[in-house]
Amino acid sequence: GDTRFIWLTGAATSAAGLLAAARLLRWRLWALRERPDLQCLAAGYGWVALGLALYGAAIFLGRDQTVALHVITVGGIGTLTLNVMAMTALLRARRDPSRARLPVWGTVLVPAATLARAAAGESALASPGWLAFAVLCWSGAFALLLALLVRCASRAGT
Numbered sequence: 001g002d003t004r005f006i007w008l009t010g011a012a013t014s015a016a017g018l019l020a021a022a023r024l025l026r027w028r029l030w031a032l033r034e035r036p037d038l039q040c041l042a043a044g045y046g047w048v049a050l051g052l053a054l055y056g057a058a059i060f061l062g063r064d065q066t067v068a069l070h071v072i073t074v075g076g077i078g079t080l081t082l083n084v085m086a087m088t089a090l091l092r093a094r095r096d097p098s099r100a101r102l103p104v105w106g107t108v109l110v111p112a113a114t115l116a117r118a119a120a121g122e123s124a125l126a127s128p129g130w131l132a133f134a135v136l137c138w139s140g141a142f143a144l145l146l147a148l149l150v151r152c153a154s155r156a157g158t
Helices: 003-026 036-061 066-092 102-120 128-156
Strands: none
Touching (some): 036 102
16 A cells, blocks of 8 residues: 555544544543443543554554554543443432432443553463453453343333
């Protein structure tokens, strides 16, 4: 492939990550201490921003992109999915999302899974301990989401 195209792709992807991070800073999350639900959503957006910057850097440097892709998918999309599902269930059950603690604990576990998967490196099979820890954290996070969904469904009478 054309080296210039690869460099342009890497630079543009990294720039998108940096712009997403700048946007996240403009949200002034420090003013939302009483809204952990919104901070959890912002954490997912932060993982996407970081993952894009890492992915672009990996492309630009000609490195393997596996870890960066896991930062985007496990960290970013996983955190956002967990929190959007939790918030939707809480709102449907007429519960205040800012008071729910299970999504916060799930949001702690998803980044732990992300960091463990990143620690496993390019080939997860080379580090089965880190991979097992990532699986436990990920499963724990979504088990907490399941518990929340069951609670909300029983409270809503559905």
